[in-house]
């Protein structure tokens with residue numbers, strides 16, 4: 452019976468006449484993910500093979516059919532124009548046993564929409580401006596810690612360093628907590644936060660399996676996160692909320708905005724678990740994505756000294772224009788850094804595949820194919836970012852890919868580091884700002900080159916979805932006189 456069921460599932464794309472990749476009997480087309488490949492690179496193989504031949508290619512995660520759009524027009528329709536058909540991601544969560552998992556990223560339907568409306572005001576440019584000074588205080592400390600490493604003559608372990616910086620930024624901006632990870636890694640915040648990605652409860656493959664069997668997963672009481680992670684965040688958020696309410700403490704951070712929604716009696720009210728899940732996702736999504744971006748950015752700057760010099764000169768020129776004052780306006784004026792960060796996000800998008808699920812049948816325009824209700828979609832952002840049609844010589848690190856002219860001449864959805872449409876990353880502004888602060892603080896006074904200890908070429912992996920280098924990147928640092 453089981454074999455028949457599996458065979459029937461694996462005949463899905465053939466029955467519909469959609470070109471497809473032959474699946475492995477158990478894993479579908481995801482046999483090598485986690486072990487040899489990250490999901491973005493795997494999907495890239497299918498994208499390259501079927502682009503121009505069929506608007507979607509059919510694959511399977513385990514037994515579930517997944518459509519991979521290979522046509523940029525279709526990508527735009529799914530993410531933006533016909534979003535009403537594709538408002539959910541279809542990712543697993545289990546509100547009852549793992550409250551952290553019922554967050555904005557995983558929520559579906561009306562609940563997602565209401566939550567998104569409530570949370571969007573948290574991330575306006577006005578709010579970012581308010582957080583600027585707090586962020587820059589952490590960045591200055593980051594600069595002084597680099598100075599210490601520089602004076603010691605040791606190489607810089609770039610992953611840990613960047614993670615410590617972004618952990619402290621998000622710790623203070625999201626929770627109002629001085630996490631002090633830059634002083635020492637031996638604090639619970641850093642250790643537990645890092646463990647989510649270093650030692651995830653499930654690998655990418657198993658997380659995909661949970662997406663396939665969501666209902667059964669909930670019945671069997673599967674969780675996305677380890678018990679110690681759930682306990683830690685529940686305790687820390689509970690203690691901080693109780694303290695602020697009892698002592699009438701108000702701060703300009705994300706938690707304060709969530710507390711306001713928690714204490715209101717109006718329609719916008721959040722329960723404690725809803726508050727907890729959002730505080731958690733801001734923390735989790737907020738530090739690792741920016742930290743990994745900074746890591747790849749400094750790696751590329753070390754490999755491309757002329758670009759590194761150009762960024763440093765640009766910082767100095769803009770600062771001079773702003774009377775030497777590092778203000779929010781001066782940072783916004785540093786356009787070449789935006790180009791460098793965008794090029795980093797193009798080459799190394801932290802999230803290499805965007806997920807969607809069809810909530811109703813969808814006929815693909817100008818074709819006979821119908822994406823049926825319940826079908827998963829994997830938008831191949833990593834593959835699109837490495838497509839020579841949009842980026843000539845895609846393996847070259849070239850910030851000029853983001854000159855005004857170049858951006859104008861490309862479809863907007865050819866650049867998807869934050870996704871697109873109503874489900875675009877809610878924290879994109881914050882992520883970009885903290886990454887930019889890291890670049891400024893890291894580059895003003897120091898020059899970087901690749902240490903011989905760094906293995907080349909870089910091998911990419913993704914544990915728990917976020918792309919990162921498999922081996923440690925070590926950099927040499929020199930002071931700039």
Ligand code: HEM
Pocket residue numbers: 555556557567732733734736737738740741744801802805806867868869870871872873874875876877878879881882883886
């Ligand atoms: C460089 C930094 C970041 C990158 C590259 C990034 C990337 C992404 C991507 C690709 C998505 C999925 C979008 C889609 O499916 O269309 C996403 C969603 C999300 N991100 Fe980010 N992110 C970053 C920073 C942040 C920060 C700082 C926060 C919070 C403080 C955050 C919170 C979220 C949340 C809550 C969602 C789910 C949004 C929804 O479904 O409505 N991210 N992010």
